[in-house]
Amino acid sequence: MWVILWTDGLVWLLCVALLLYVGYCLVDAHRRTPWRRVFSQRSAVIAAVVLLAFALIGLLDSLHYRAQLSTTSAEQRYSGEVRSALDWLLPHLRERNEKTYSAPLATHSFMRETIDLADGGVRRVFVRLRYGGAHLADPSQVWTDVVQRAGAGLIAAILGWCVVGLYVRTWYARMPQIKLRTAWCTIGVLSALCVPVLFLSTHYHVFGTDKVGQDVLYLALKSVRTSLAIGTLATLVMLPLGVVLGMMAGYFRGWVDDVIQYLYTTLNSIPGVLLIAATVLMMQVYIDTHPSLFPTAAQRADLRLLFLCMILGLTNWTGLARLLRGETLKLSTLDYIQAAHAFGVSHPRILLRHLLPNVMHLVIISLVMDFSGLVLAEAVLSYVGVGVDPSTTSFGTMINAARLEMAREPMVWWPLATVFIAMFVLVLSANLFADAVRDGFDPRLRHAPSD
Amino acid sequence: MHRQTDMRVPILRVQGVCTEIDTDNGVIRPVDGVDLALYAGETLALVGESGCGKSMTALTLMRLLPESARIAAGEIHFAGCELVQLPEAQMRRLRGRRIAMIFQEPASALNPVLTIGAQIGEVLQRHCALRGASLRERVLSLLVDVGIPDPQTRIDAFPFQLSGGLKQRAMIALALAADPEILIADEPSTALDVTLQAQLLDLLRELQQARGMAMLLITHDLGVVAQMAHRVALMYAGQIVEVATREAFFSKPHHPYARQLFAALPTLDKRGRDLRVIPGQVPGLDQPFVGCRFAERCAWKQADCALIAPALREVEDERWVRCVLNAVPEDPPGQSDLALVNASIDLPMRAATPLVKVRALVVHFPIRGGLLRRPRSWVRAVDGVSFDLWRGRTLALVGESGSGKTTVGLAILRLLSQARGQIYFDTTEISQLRSRAMRAYRRRMQIIFQDPYASLNPRMQVGDLLLEGMTALGVAAHSIDRAQRVRKLLDQVGIAQSAVSRYPHEFSGGQRQRIAIARALAVEPALIVCDEPTSALDVSVQAQILNLLRDLQQRLGLTYLFITHNLAVVDYLAHDVAVMYQGRIVEQGTTAAVLHEPQHPYTQRLLAAVPRIEQTASRR
Known part of the structure; x- marks a missing residue:
């Protein structure tokens, strides 16, 4: 039986949206050129291939099902354990658990x-x-x-x-x-x-086993999905907020600008960790008091992950909004906006047709740049204990476990080393890709058309 | 003065200098075999349209090229040295000390975090080894020299505390600090208003004469050249095409490019006639050239012009020309007749009622401050302006920057919420109409902007740009009608039909301005506000746009409100003139009356400040 967790659905939805965008770029020469500039850089291509490999792991791990227990009986019964396509592909990693720690x-x-x-x-x-x-x-x-x-x-x-x-x-x-x-x-x-x-x-x-004998390689692979889900879904939340509010503030100015500015200044002055901790704990209480809503442990953990994404998005949109406000302020004084006013073009249409396409490069750049920040934020939050559910495998929970392992004598170093390598590669390639995207989309680096 | 210099040896001699820049699309050569000689005490003007390599030549002389550029060939001789091969350390000793440069933008050439005195003092310290009180003394005397009032306090001022004109003067003081032998001035007055420009040019001339400096003046403005230069070097596509004394250059230009450039200038005596345009555009400098670079646009082109590249040769005393023609060419065949045909159509009579009546227009912008952002004071951009726009005629709104011309234009189109006063369009008062009722009038008036790069949305195809107004205002209900209208509009402004699915960045500045005109015409307006439509364009392109505007006015009976600071264009195009000064109209009337018998002192001052080519003979 297929199980579609909330985050699965959103991740796949995002994938479809991404494919549509790629198709959209392919038909339109104007949108194709910046990407062509991005991929003419060597570092961008390397980073993109590595990111795609991570994405492949993450997406395989986002196809969830519950195994059928008995095929013979008329009444179908399913296992209470939710597995993913990745588990199915690599059964030896999941099933062959040792008793406790073992070195690589x-x-x-x-x-x-x-x-x-x-x-x-x-x-x-x-x-x-x-x-x-x-x-x-x-x-x-x-x-x-x-x-x-x-x-x-x-x-x-x-x-x-x-x-x-x-x-x-x-x-x-x-x-x-x-x-x-x-x-x-x-x-x-x-x-x-x-x-x-x-x-x-x-x-x-290959990378040893952890305290309860689970293969560390398996844990690291499972963590990839959590990281990618946080990195992408949190941006999904912050994107509409940042774009709509930022552009409205820059375009309408006056009291609209004042209200939006007060909003994000207030939000910015509350420490993010405090807000996240409060929300996640509230969510935990809700989950604990309504056990009937969640048939499996995975679904329970997934809801907490989803909420973490949302709250990370809610606390992170201010940067994007501020950036877009400034750019819109600048653009809306340009002549072509004045010309549109002279034609009596309506406000929503000016925002959509004239301003949004001209700030899109900023949106794309900041999306890619924020991704690695969010991956790191998840690790820190889970380490502190207000991140994902303890039953969800993530880089943060692995680091949290490593806290005790590093204090042992002899030291158990391999889980932390594995996490370090995996996160380093993921974040480095995300950053390299972000740099390349910024270079490719930055209009200042573009060559003026020859007259 | 320059007559005597001929016998002398030039202090700066440039021979066959080529500069190359590496770009993603290959190597371009903005300077390609330039020969120049500069004598002590003379001003040599380097003239040309944008993209001809003027500024690059200056940077090459100073060896201040960007990283991707290099001097590929040639020699520069100055004071017994060969500058191209000189080590950078020695070159640095020359720069500022013996060759100095002033730039177009004083705001970006001065360091904003250092006082004027500190910046000038730095140069003196380095080159003249002055310290302490004597240093300050010297800086003060320099500030006096460049005519900065109250130098005792201004010496400790930061650049942002000075006005544009004073900043430019401070920069001149900076350049002159070490008493250089050569001053390179790259468009020194282009960013300034006419009256300031006149003062600055006077100052430069005085300083040059007092110090006996050689000056290389780089400009695109032939009026400035006529006032300032002893000799003129005309540049085209990376090469010098003509070198002559000022008198010879202006009285009988030899090279076809020079001739065609003069024919393209709008002046009073060409009024009512089409300006002669130079077809085509400056060729890209990334290609290998065979033959004459101007051949494609030349009105006197001969069969082998495209095959044989002419050399710069001395055709008569003190005149060098890069052209195969030996004599000063006559008018090209077939053009003068055309001009006469149009001459008869001019000056439509005033109708009974004006198309637009503006009464007591006031625009005050608030300066807000404090917690609740209440207005603290007001900028009186427009302060009680009244005028009439007559059907089929052109009213030129003239004034310096900051006089409120553009604000008036935007206010008439109801694009400013701060505007107060009455605006009657065809007897209807439109200044208080709500946006729905206003839509009917939006169709009747449109606007063309100065900067063709900022006025078209870079993310929209030309076809969509033209359709936008029609869709928004409901012109031509059917989509087939609209497509047809788009084709007709492109035809009217002389843009190929294939432009429909292309983006603005694929067009040159002049073509973009045509597209902007087509966009305005799309809704069939009666009034077009033209906000400096040609001031960002080169002379040859300006002629094309002015011809187009004049042609459209005659065919469609358009009324123009022509906002400009270029009085030559006014002389050529406008029927009526209103002169604005500090938010008010100080004088208005017909063009002939205002420009040729000015009454108001400001108008007189403004007219006196404009550098004109006709004055050449009378000066000096």
Whole structure:
């Protein structure tokens, strides 16, 4: 049975909107040019490919279902656990849990365990892991095995890369300005890194396991969706608020401007964390007192995630509004707006036809720039404990857990290291892409048309 | 004076200088083989339309090129040095000390966080090793030299505390601080009003004569050239096409470009006739040229002009021309006849009632302050203005910037909520009409703006731009009718039909202005407010637009309110004139009466300040 969580629906809706925008850009030369400028930069292409890989993981993880329990009985029964397409693709990651911590690529447990000997005595030894490297008769062979498997993965990756390359070649002629070769190379590097990991993950815990024995790689993959959902849905909330209020303030001026300015100045002067904490806690109380509304734990956690997105959006629209207010103030004194007034064109029409297209580049730039900020904000909020539901896997909750792990002796470093790498790559590529978008859309960098 | 200089060696000699700029679309050569000689004590005017490479030539001489540009070839000889090969450290010692430059925009050339005195003192410290009291003394005397009143207090003023004219003077003081031998002035008066411009040009001339400096004056204004220059160098598409003494240049220009430029200037004696336009536009400088660069636009073009590039050669004493013609060319065939045909149609008589009657128009802008943003004081932009607009005639509203001309234009169109007073359109009082009732009158009056780059929405196709007014005001109900009208409008203003689905940025400034005119015409107005429609355009393009406006007036019986500061255009085009000064009309009447027998002292002052070509013979 398919389950459509609130955030799933919105994420997919956003995807459809994005595809429509892409189509819209493709038919209109005027909208195509800035994007062409964006993708003629090497860093933008690399960042976009990496972001697409993250998005693919996130979207696979946004297709949720509940497994059918018994196929025979007339009455259909479903599992109470909500799974995603990602879980279905990578069952070995989800199911093969160890007892507790184990180091990356380990064959034995991280801590000594007490086992009863046949003679009645006890010994404390490193026991073999239940799944990690369990196929090896001789655990000392682990490195040979790892190298073999990784090598097989690498060969598979190169083969796949060449097949993709043949396909990409046909595009070269059609899109000469876009750095397709860079994209192809990025895909190569990405798959050379990821496919061996995937090959290894069937028999090892590549990034180790956490306290309850879950594979850290799996947790990191699941966190991607949470991050992307927060990054995109929060902007979905702030976008209409920022655009409508900002443009109205700049265009109508007078008392409208005053009211909107007072509103966002007030909102800005309340610390964001305070507002978010209060709202999330209120939401938690509501969820706890109405258990009947939520058939599964996942749906409960999802509602909290949705609310976190909304409240992040509500506290973040002021920057965009202020930016658009300034730009609209400037634009609305321009001659073509005066000319539209002289034709008696109505206010909504001037806002939509004349002003919105001319501030769109600012909206796109700030959207892309805010994304990485929101991803980081989620991590911080979850770390503090007012972020997502504890049952939702996110970078924030993983960092929160790492707080205790780092204090252990010997130290459990791998969950935090994994989170660090994943977030670093995600945020860095988002920032690089944002820079490229800003350069591509900034009218000051555009070349004047030759007269 | 310059007669004596001929025997001397030039202090600055430029030979075959080429400057290249790298862009995304390849290399462009804004300066392509320029030869110049500058003698001590003379003013050489470098003239040309925008995009000819004038400013780039100046920057090349100073070696102040942007990062993407480089001097590709040529030599610059100055004071025994070859500047192109000079190390940057030595060049820096020359700049400011021996060659100084003043810029068009004083506001951006002065550092806003330093006082005037500190900025001038910095130059003196560096080049003249003055300190303390003697430094201040020297700065004060410089400020006196450039005619800044009350120098004792102004020396400690920040740039924002000075008016535009004073800022420009401060910048001149800055340039002259180290007593340079050469002053390069890049459009020094373009940003200033006519009266200020006249004062500034006088000052520059006096300073030059007193100090015996050589001056390279870069300008597009032939009037300024006629007043200031000893010799003239005309530039076209990165090359010098004619060098001559001022008298020779203005009395009988040799190069066809110069001839056609003069023919395109609006003047009184061309009134009622079409101005001769230079067809086409300045070619892009990113292409390799074969043959003469002006050939395509030349009225005297000969068969091999497009094949053989002419060299700059001395055709007579002190006159160098880059053209194959040996003698000063006669009028090109076929053009003079055309002009005479139109000459008979002029001056429609005044009808019984004016189309628009403006009475006691007042526009005061509030300056708000305090918590509740109550108005604290008022800017009296327009302070009681009354005039009539007669059907089929052109009223020119003349004045300096800040006199309230544009505000009057916007107020008549009811685009300013602060306007008070009565405006009668065809005997109906429209100043109090609500927006719904006003719509009927919006159709009857339209506006054309100064800046063709800001007046068209860059995100709309030309077809949509023209349709917008029709849709909003319900002209031509059927969409097929509208499409037909769009085609007819483009035809009227001389733009190709294919423009419908193109965006404004694909057009040049002159073409955009045509599109803006077509947009105004779309709703079939009776009155068009033209707010400086040609002041952002080059002379040759200005002629095209003025011809178009005049032609449309005759064919459609349009009434124009022509807002301008260019009195030559008024002389050429307007039937009536109203002179505005500080929000009031100080004098109005027919063009002949106001411009040729001015009564009010301000009008007299304004007219005296305009640099004119006709005065050339009488001066100096």
